[in-house]
Amino acid sequence: MNKRVLNKPFxxxxxxxxxxxxTLCIAIAMxxxxxxxxxxxxxxxxxxxxxxxxxxxxxxxxxxxxxxxTATPLGLTLRETPQSVTVITQQRIEDQNLTNITEVLNNTxxxxxxxxxTSRAQFVSRGFDINTIMIDxxxxxxxxxWSSGEIFTSTAMYDRIEVVRGATGLTTGAGDPSAAVxxxxxxxxxxxxxxxxxxxxxxxxxxxxxxDLSTPVNEAKTFRARIVGEYSDGDxxxxxxxxxxGTLFATFEADLTPNTLLTAGAGRQQVDxxxxxxxGLPVWxxxxxxxxxxxxxxxxxxxxRWDTTYDQYFASISHRLANNWKxxxxxxxxxxxxxSHLLYLSGAPTFLTGEGMGAFAASYKVKTxxxxxxxxxxxxxxxxxxxxxxxxxxxSQTQKFNADSRAALPFAVGMVPNFNLWNGVYPEPIxxxxxxxxxxxxxxxxxxxxxxxxxxxxxxxxxxxxxxxFRRSGEEMYSSPxxxxxxxxxxxxxxxxxxxxxxxxxxxxxxxxFQPQIQQDINRNYIDPIKGESLETGIKxxxxxxxxxxxxxxxxxxxxxxxxxTTQTIPGLGGLPQTVxxxxxxxxxxxxxLEANGEISRGWNISAGYTQYRLKDADGRxxxxxxxxxxxKIFTTYRLDGALSGLTIGGxxxxxxxxxxxxxxxxxxxxxxxxxxxxxxxxxxRYDFNPRLSLQLNVNNVTDEKYYGMFDAYSQITYLAPRNxxxxxxxxx
Numbered sequence: 001m002n003k004r005v006l007n008k009p010f011x012x013x014x015x016x017x018x019x020x021x022x023t024l025c026i027a028i029a030m031x032x033x034x035x036x037x038x039x040x041x042x043x044x045x046x047x048x049x050x051x052x053x054x055x056x057x058x059x060x061x062x063x064x065x066x067x068x069x070t071a072t073p074l075g076l077t078l079r080e081t082p083q084s085v086t087v088i089t090q091q092r093i094e095d096q097n098l099t100n101i102t103e104v105l106n107n108t109x110x111x112x113x114x115x116x117x118t119s120r121a122q123f124v125s126r127g128f129d130i131n132t133i134m135i136d137x138x139x140x141x142x143x144x145x146w147s148s149g150e151i152f153t154s155t156a157m158y159d160r161i162e163v164v165r166g167a168t169g170l171t172t173g174a175g176d177p178s179a180a181v182x183x184x185x186x187x188x189x190x191x192x193x194x195x196x197x198x199x200x201x202x203x204x205x206x207x208x209x210x211x212d213l214s215t216p217v218n219e220a221k222t223f224r225a226r227i228v229g230e231y232s233d234g235d236x237x238x239x240x241x242x243x244x245x246g247t248l249f250a251t252f253e254a255d256l257t258p259n260t261l262l263t264a265g266a267g268r269q270q271v272d273x274x275x276x277x278x279x280g281l282p283v284w285x286x287x288x289x290x291x292x293x294x295x296x297x298x299x300x301x302x303x304x305r306w307d308t309t310y311d312q313y314f315a316s317i318s319h320r321l322a323n324n325w326k327x328x329x330x331x332x333x334x335x336x337x338x339x340s341h342l343l344y345l346s347g348a349p350t351f352l353t354g355e356g357m358g359a360f361a362a363s364y365k366v367k368t369x370x371x372x373x374x375x376x377x378x379x380x381x382x383x384x385x386x387x388x389x390x391x392x393x394x395x396s397q398t399q400k401f402n403a404d405s406r407a408a409l410p411f412a413v414g415m416v417p418n419f420n421l422w423n424g425v426y427p428e429p430i431x432x433x434x435x436x437x438x439x440x441x442x443x444x445x446x447x448x449x450x451x452x453x454x455x456x457x458x459x460x461x462x463x464x465x466x467x468x469x470f471r472r473s474g475e476e477m478y479s480s481p482x483x484x485x486x487x488x489x490x491x492x493x494x495x496x497x498x499x500x501x502x503x504x505x506x507x508x509x510x511x512x513x514f515q516p517q518i519q520q521d522i523n524r525n526y527i528d529p530i531k532g533e534s535l536e537t538g539i540k541x542x543x544x545x546x547x548x549x550x551x552x553x554x555x556x557x558x559x560x561x562x563x564x565x566t567t568q569t570i571p572g573l574g575g576l577p578q579t580v581x582x583x584x585x586x587x588x589x590x591x592x593x594l595e596a597n598g599e600i601s602r603g604w605n606i607s608a609g610y611t612q613y614r615l616k617d618a619d620g621r622x623x624x625x626x627x628x629x630x631x632x633k634i635f636t637t638y639r640l641d642g643a644l645s646g647l648t649i650g651g652x653x654x655x656x657x658x659x660x661x662x663x664x665x666x667x668x669x670x671x672x673x674x675x676x677x678x679x680x681x682x683x684x685x686r687y688d689f690n691p692r693l694s695l696q697l698n699v700n701n702v703t704d705e706k707y708y709g710m711f712d713a714y715s716q717i718t719y720l721a722p723r724n725x726x727x728x729x730x731x732x733x
Contacts, residue, residue, distance in 0.1 A: 055187055056089035056160045062605045063549045063598040064089060064160070065542070069137040070171065070182040071164040072450050072464060072493065073391040075378065078549050079540045080452075082462060082495030082509035084110065084165040084593055092607060093155050095637050095650060095684060097200075097698045097726055099208065099232070101153040101161070101183070107635065109595045109609025110165045111179065112628050112656065116711040116718055118241060119276045119306050120147040124627045125165050126557055127589045127615035128178035128532070132168065135183050136314070138332050138372045139172040141399055141442065146366050148336035149271045149308030156210055156230040157249035157267050159186045165593075166555060167534035169491035169513030170466050173397065173444045177513050177532025177557045177589075185314075187263070188226035188253045190214035195733055202726035206234025222255040237722055239298045240275035240424050256317075264315040275424070276306040278342040278362075280709075280716030282419075286348045286356050288667040295706065295719040299345040303428040306340040325379030334370040343426060345416060346714070348666040354420030360413055361429050363406035364437065371398045383453075392449035401474070402439045407432035440474025440482070450493060462495035462509075470516060470529075480573045482518050484526055489514050500539075508537040519563035519581035522570065527563040527583050538593075548598035555593070555613075559586025585618040591629075603639035607652075626710045630657030630677075637684065646688040655679040661712040673715065678707050696728045 054066030064087050067075035071083045078085050086109050088098070098104045105111045105123050111130070115121035122144055123130040132139050133150070142150050155161070161183055168180035195213035200206075210230040217223040230247040251265030277300045281293050311334070318328035344360045378391035408429035416422060450464030468489045475481040495509040514529040521527060538553030563581040572578025591613025599605050611631040617623045635652030639645070660674035681703050686696040701723045708717040 055189065056087070056091065057186070059089070060091050060605075061547065061598060062089055062092050062607050063087065063547070065546045065549075068162055068182075070134065070162045070180055071168065072170060072462065072495075073376065073378065073393060073448065074389055074450055074452055074462070075391070076452075078551075079505055079542045080460075080497065081164075082497055082507040083511075083536055084538075084551065084553050084555070084595070086110070086163045086165075086595065086597070086609070088161045088163075090159055091605070092635070093160075094696075094730075095605075095648075095686075096635060096652075096682070097684075097696070097728060099155055100151070101155065101181070102151045104155060104161050105163070105181070107607075107633060107652075107654065108161075108163050109607075109633055110593055110611040110631065111163060112631060113709075114626060115151070115709040115720060116280060116716070117277055117709075118236075118238065118300075118718065119149075119151070119273055120144065121151045121709065123179075123181070124624075125163075125179035126177075126555065126591065126611075126613055127587065127624050127627055127629075128176040128557070130176070130178045130181060132172045132175045132180045133183065134172065134180055135312070135332060135334075136185055136316075136330070137171070137182060138330060138374055138395075139180070139397065140332075140334060140370045140372065141175075141397075143368070143401065146338070146364075146368070146401070146403060147306075147308075148338040148366060148368060149269070149310060150336075152243075152245060152269075152271045152308075153183070153310070154230055154245060154247040154269055156212075156228050156247045157186060158183045160184050166509075166536055166557065167511045167513040167532050169532075170448060170450065170464050170493040170511060172513070173395075173446055173466070173468050173491075174470060174489075174515055174529070175513050176515055176530075177534050177559070185251065185265070186212075186226060186228065186249070188214060188224040188251050188265075190224060190226070191216055191221045197731045198728055200232075200726055200728040202234070203724035204235040204237060206232065206726070208232035217252070223252065224254075225252040226250070237295055237724070238275070238277070238719075239296045240300055240302055241273070241277075241298060242275060243271065243273045245272075246270045257319075259320040260317065261319075262315075262317050266313045267311070269310045271308045273306045273308075275300045275302065275304055276340075276342070277718065278304070278340075278344045279346070279714060280711045280718040282345075282348050282357070283663075283673050283715045283717055284348050284665045284671070285351045286666045287351055288665050288669070288671075289351075293719070295722055297422075297719075298424065299343070299422075300424060301343040301426040301428070302424040303426075304342050306338065306342065308336065308338045310337075311335045321379070323379065325377065327377045328375070330372075330374045330376075332370070332372040334372075336366075336368045336370075338364070338366040340364050340366075341428075341431070345419070349416075349419040354418035354422070355415075357416040357419045357422075358413065359416055359426060361408040362412065363408070363431050365404045365406075365434055366402070368399065368401045372396070386454050388454055389452040390449070391451075393447070395444075395446045395448070397442075397444045399442045400439075401441070403437040403476075404434040405437040405477075406434055436477075438474065438476030438479075440472065440476075442472045443470075445469045458499035460495075460497040462493065462497070464493035466491040466493075468514075470514075472516060478573070480578065484516055484518075486514075486516060486529060489529065503543055504539055504541045506537075506539055508535075510535055517561075517563045520570075520578070521582060522568060522580050524570065527581055528561045530562055530586060531560040533558045533560065544599065548596065548600055550596040550598075551593070552595075553593045555589070555591060557589040559588070562586030587615055587617050587623050589613050589615045603641065604636070605638075606634075606636040608634045608636075626659050626661050626712050628656035628659050631655070635682070648686045648688070649684070651681070651683040653679050653681050659710070661710060663712065663715045665715075673710065673712070673717070675707065675710070678705050679703075680705055680707075692732050694730050696730065697725065698728070699723070699725045 167177040316330035376393040448466040568580040569577035637650030
């Protein structure tokens with residue numbers, strides 16, 4: 001196994017110049033921090049300030065009753081939120097050994113992952129792409145075609161992952177009406193020195209080690225710190241593919257006053273991939289019939305690599321006023337980098353000789369920076385003799401993207417002599433200097449507000465709106481420059497909740513989200529942004545003293561203003577004809593979901609969800625058919641008692657319905673690429689030798705199902721992992 005270590009220091013030399021806002025926040029708070037530390041002799045009472053979110057670690061639960069700001073800024077519980085929400089808690093992350101965001105979303109109700117390459121994937125909900133990742137409730141946008149390691153995002157620095165399905169424009173701004181994924185960081189909240197160590201070994205010589213330490217810093221415990229470090233390395237079931245992953249996360253909390261909390265920290269994740277595939281495996285032979293490759297087959301050359309880093313810095317301050325209002329400010333800075341040297345194989349090989357595959361070498365260096373700033377205020381108001389809740393704020397997001405390419409010298413295009421015997425041996429080009437390929441800047445500024453009116457004890461009404469100014473500019477090789485500006489895009493939110501009983505609540509909601517388009521009409525005006533309107537209604541319940549949350553929902557999502565091509569053209573880049581577009585009704589998604597998470601009896605945790613929908617365009621045709629319309633996800637654990645009280649056993653199944661796409665085969669005929677329904681079975685067992693030491697075994701894809709992700713645009717597939725296992729030792733102190 002080729003061992004690689006993190007060879008870059010924590011942080012980045014450019015970071016100080018980019019962090020003026022972070023530094024300013026901390027500098028302003030330093031006098032109060034010094035005062036708090038000066039009181040460490042015990043003159044201050046031991047007061048803890050609860051942050052805007054509660055943690056799930058240490059609860060042992062598969063659900064949470066803490067507040068969430070992913071769907072609305074009101075800090076509502078799951079039952080109080082009039083949309084479908086799933087929370088993957090720390091206990092589920094540990095029980096299923098979910099070490100990255102792709103594994104988490106593969107086990108989330110209503111979400112599917114199409115991993116069409118070894119280093120890229122598309123997250124999907126209700127038939128639409130997910131393109132918004134939030135961190136502690138602050139939205140960031142990621143560009144899936146220019147992967148910078150997003151699918152490998154480690155869960156080591158996060159307490160939980162919240163997923164709100166449907167349109168989420170009130171909290172995220174622009175995007176698709178699919179879902180928002182909110183990564184909630186771990187907190188430095190411990191008043192005693194505590195921590196854990198994990199050591200893991202698994203299939204294909206994989207290994208992982210993690211240490212997580214929390215401690216108070218001063219005697220009064222008003223200043224607390226936490227540090228998390230993780231390193232993993234290993235080969236793969238795919239020939240020549242290996243990956244190392246290093247994560248470092250540090251954060252602190254300071255009680256500046258009994259009602260003021262300062263939080264700040266930084267994190268870095270570096271992923272080095274050797275032998276990644278660019279594209280997938282050919283679906284057909286040149287003769288027109290289907291291939292059936294071994295899952296270890298790869299199109300990568302032995303010199304290919306795709307290395308990424310993600311640096312993040314954050315700071316927030318919150319203060320609780322005497323009237324129970326809470327005000328706050330937060331700043332996040334993120335910097336993603338990717339450096340790739342890749343080989344793409346295209347075409348269809350002949351069955352007997354394996355000839356006919358072309359090779360294209362390319363190298364790209366990508367950098368994306370994200371600056372996010374937020375001001376928030378929330379609290380109760382008295383009106384009509386009843387208490388209501390109000391929240392409002394300001395949010396600013398700026399994303400800058402730059403991509404450079406290297407020419408492959410003296411050649412970029414070649415042929416593979418026999419793909420049937422391909423072993424990755426192909427000459428690496430001499431790479432030329434970096435030259436500009438593309439750049440863009442996207443900026444969103446928004447004000448928002450939401451209120452929950454308690455009309456009667458059982459009846460609540462939520463009304464909210466977001467007003468967004470959107471600006472995007474940039475250019476990319478082979479594409480016309482883009483310069484878009486939309487002012488005062490209004491995103492409404494309406495929710496109704498009625499408590500039917502002490503355990504059951506009926507809810508209904510309407511909201512939307514907008515997504516700017518780069519297509520132009522006959523007058524060279526951009527087609528208006530797509531509007532994704534989301535309607536949802538259902539019943540939510542909290543049972544067994546709120547240890548079990550369950551819901552049933554039906555939903556409808558409609559797109560408006562989708563750009564569709566016409567037969568007209570106008571002169572474009574370099575005088576070439578550019579297609580003219582017009583606005584039309586887009587796709588409509590309709591379906592239902594059932595979900596339950598939590599403890600159904602003492603020691604018995606369960607997570608279960610079923611989703612079914614249909615997605616059709618304005619003409620009634622199925623669209624996005626590579627995404628499954630039916631999803632069933634179940635996982636459960638049970639802790640035995642008596643003589644076997646140290647043993648926990650569990651298992652689950654992820655089942656999805658059939659998927660397909662129609663494409664031209666090498667003979668020029670339309671042929672279907674399909675994948676039948678399949679189920680992935682997982683098992684786990686953990687033995688607690690004592691309250692501190694445990695050993696856990698996880699086995700995935702127990703039945704060794706052969707399945708794949710589709711790269712439908714190029715008639716290629718990528719086989720995913722066969723049966724595999726990991727053994728994890730965990731020590732807590």
